[in-house]
Amino acid sequence: MNACICCCSITRPSPLKHDPNYPWSLPPPPPSSNSNPYRPNFHLTLKNDSNYHHHYHHNLNISSSSSSSARLIARSLQQPGLGVGVVSTDSSSALNSPVIDEEVQVEVEVEVEEVQGPVINGVADTKSQTPSAAKTKKKKEEDDDDSFENRFKLRNGREVFEEKAYIVGVERKGDIEDSFGVEESLKELAQLADTAGVLVVGSTHQKLASPNPRTYIGSGKVAEIKSAIHGLGVETVIFDDELSAGQLRNLEKAFGGDVRVCDRTALILDIFNQRAATHEAALQVSLAQMEYQLPRLTKMWTHLERQAGGKVKGMGEKQIEVDKRILRTQIGVLKKELESVRKHRKQYRNRRTSVPVPVVSLVGYTNAGKSTLLNRLTGANVLAEDRLFATLDPTTRRVQMKNGKEFLLTDTVGFIQKLPTMLVAAFRATLEEIAESSLLVHVVDISHPLAKQQIEAVEKVLSELDVSSIPKLMVWNKVDRVSNPQKIKLEAEKREDVVCISAMNGEGLHEFCDVVQEKLKDSMVWVEALIPFSKGELLSTIHQVGMVERTEYKENGTLVKAYVPLRFARLLTPMRQLFIS
Ligand SMILES: Nc1nc2c(ncn2[C@@H]2O[C@H](COP(=O)(O)OP(=O)(O)OP(=O)(O)O)[C@@H](O)[C@H]2O)c(=O)[nH]1
Numbered sequence: 243m244n245a246c247i248c249c250c251s252i253t254r255p256s257p258l259k260h261d262p263n264y265p266w267s268l269p270p271p272p273p274s275s276n277s278n279p280y281r282p283n284f285h286l287t288l289k290n291d292s293n294y295h296h297h298y299h300h301n302l303n304i305s306s307s308s309s310s311s312a313r314l315i316a317r318s319l320q321q322p323g324l325g326v327g328v329v330s331t332d333s334s335s336a337l338n339s340p341v342i343d344e345e346v347q348v349e350v351e352v353e354v355e356e357v358q359g360p361v362i363n364g365v366a367d368t369k370s371q372t373p374s375a376a377k378t379k380k381k382k383e384e385d386d387d388d389s390f391e392n393r394f395k396l397r398n399g400r401e402v403f404e405e406k407a408y409i410v411g412v413e414r415k416g417d418i419e420d421s422f423g424v425e426e427s428l429k430e431l432a433q434l435a436d437t438a439g440v441l442v443v444g445s446t447h448q449k450l451a452s453p454n455p456r457t458y459i460g461s462g463k464v465a466e467i468k469s470a471i472h473g474l475g476v477e478t479v480i481f482d483d484e485l486s487a488g489q490l491r492n493l494e495k496a497f498g499g500d501v502r503v504c505d506r507t508a509l510i511l512d513i514f515n516q517r518a519a520t521h522e523a524a525l526q527v528s529l530a531q532m533e534y535q536l537p538r539l540t541k542m543w544t545h546l547e548r549q550a551g552g553k554v555k556g557m558g559e560k561q562i563e564v565d566k567r568i569l570r571t572q573i574g575v576l577k578k579e580l581e582s583v584r585k586h587r588k589q590y591r592n593r594r595t596s597v598p599v600p601v602v603s604l605v606g607y608t609n610a611g612k613s614t615l616l617n618r619l620t621g622a623n624v625l626a627e628d629r630l631f632a633t634l635d636p637t638t639r640r641v642q643m644k645n646g647k648e649f650l651l652t653d654t655v656g657f658i659q660k661l662p663t664m665l666v667a668a669f670r671a672t673l674e675e676i677a678e679s680s681l682l683v684h685v686v687d688i689s690h691p692l693a694k695q696q697i698e699a700v701e702k703v704l705s706e707l708d709v710s711s712i713p714k715l716m717v718w719n720k721v722d723r724v725s726n727p728q729k730i731k732l733e734a735e736k737r738e739d740v741v742c743i744s745a746m747n748g749e750g751l752h753e754f755c756d757v758v759q760e761k762l763k764d765s766m767v768w769v770e771a772l773i774p775f776s777k778g779e780l781l782s783t784i785h786q787v788g789m790v791e792r793t794e795y796k797e798n799g800t801l802v803k804a805y806v807p808l809r810f811a812r813l814l815t816p817m818r819q820l821f822i823s
């Protein structure tokens with residue numbers, strides 16, 4: 243049976259499962275919880291051998307006492323897709339019945355048999371052994387167990403099993419669009435794998451005129467990978483491009499055994515799934531996962547046909563249709579729920595923007611240093627780390643400058659090349675918030691060898707977001723890391739709208755704030771207004787959010803000449819009229 247195609251741990255119960263423990267609406271976070279409130283406390287690792295089952299129970303014992311959850315997850319491990327299994331009406335009722343699943347029974351056997359002797363493929367080895375052979379075997383097992391134990395790593399405060407992965411890329415002949423190049427793209431894939439908690443032990447790539455419709459890569463390459471992965475003890479093969487359901491299935495069949503195949507999209511979705519920290523992000527990721535899964539819903543019911551000895555031919559086909567319908571309904575429910583969450587956020591945003599402080603949004607490639615910059619300027623405590631996709635949710639903080647001016651700074655989710663379309667769609671609403679900002683700051687990791695390509699990838703996503711009318715400023719971050727900072731700074735000076743900074747050591751941040759102020763002025767309007775003395779608070783707001791050029795005290799009030807945000811200018815309209823008349 244096909245195991246879950248994605249690597250790593252299952253971190254959140256799927257909303258697809260009709261489990262009373264995990265109702266549709268994810269519960270609100272407990273007030274004092276500092277871990278992800280939308281995740282159950284247990285987490286699992288995926289593998290089909292007996293060791294896994296052993297650790298699987300071990301993990302569950304640590305943090306979950308719910309045997310029904312265990313069974314639920316055991317079942318979900320059997321589903322193809324991202325650990326987000328579809329439970330049909332039949333199987334959901336099976337979950338509630340006392341009958342233990344086939345898979346769980348195996349695990350129980352393993353646990354019992356482990357006390358008596360070694361277990362091979364879940365069946366107790368009853369052959370008699372000489373004492374020395376038994377000793378050697380025991381020693382080997384202890385070693386294996388040791389190395390197995392070593393592969394449990396702490397990630398984001400959670401223990402996950404570090405699977406061994408092999409990564410595969412394809413370079414298209416004559417492909418000029420893919421400016422990243424296959425080797426660089428594979429390097430990034432390895433980084434993504436690392437973020438997801440997977441250990442990359444080897445990689446390969448192939449130049450192709452067009453992908454093979456059956457296996458994506460050529461048959462010779464399939465054979466080469468097969469022998470490499472079996473030698474390395476690889477559990478997962480990750481492809482750098484999105485694969486079809488058929489390709490995934492054919493490749494798994496070709497590699498044989500327990501090897502799972504997944505693609506870049508599944509990996510990115512898995513990272514997002516691990517990192518979603520708010521209700522909205524969790525919903526967005528679930529939606530993207532379901533949309534990824536929908537066209538890949540195949541084969542999972544063929545085992546029923548096998549069990550029935552082929553008597554009910556076509557049963558699998560019917561079930562797929564049922565599952566697809568359930569999945570579509572669930573996608574609809576999820577979309578509605580997201581809509582209501584967004585409505586709330588919008589109301590909150592409207593309240594916030596009633597104070598006309600200009601909003602500056604940080605955008606850029608993942609790992610460019612956006613959160614580090616936000617933290618540095620605002621004293622916020624947003625997670626910033628050398629991993630891809632550290633931030634999924636927008637965070638807004640107030641930046642107060644020494645001259646008394648202030649603006650709001652928003653950190654956003656990072657971009658990446660080959661960003662899965664369903665993720666762009668799912669995060670569109672979050673990103674659309676940036677459409678309401680007065681300035682976009684494009685943060686670039688200038689120390690990255692592919693900085694130019696990353697800039698292009700970001701500009702491509704931005705062009706899809708309809709933000710062309712918003713003024714932009716580019717910052718070249720991490721200048722402390724480049725080999726020739728002087729050269730970079732000279733190059734930046736030659737160009738308009740580029741500021742060199744180091745969010746890490748603070749270099750260039752004063753200049754950055756000054757340029758932000760200047761840029762914000764461009765989006766403001768010029769007003770001359772007489773503010774009555776009774777409206778002192780209005781005067782201080784003008785100083786706070788606008789650029790005051792002149793003030794004069796008159797008989798009836800203070801005459802102010804300033805640039806102010808458009809929305810604020812509207813508020814001043816009566817006073818402007820007063821002055822003009
Ligand atoms: N040397 C150096 N490292 C930096 C600088 N700015 C950020 N970093 C490091 O770069 C890594 C990524 O920083 P983040 O702030 O998390 O990047 P991000 O753009 O928010 O990334 P995502 O949230 O994944 O999109 C972290 O390890 C930072 O410490 C800098 O100016 N110099």
Ligand SMILES: [Mg+2]
Binds near residue numbers: 613614625626653
């Ligand atoms: Mg970040």
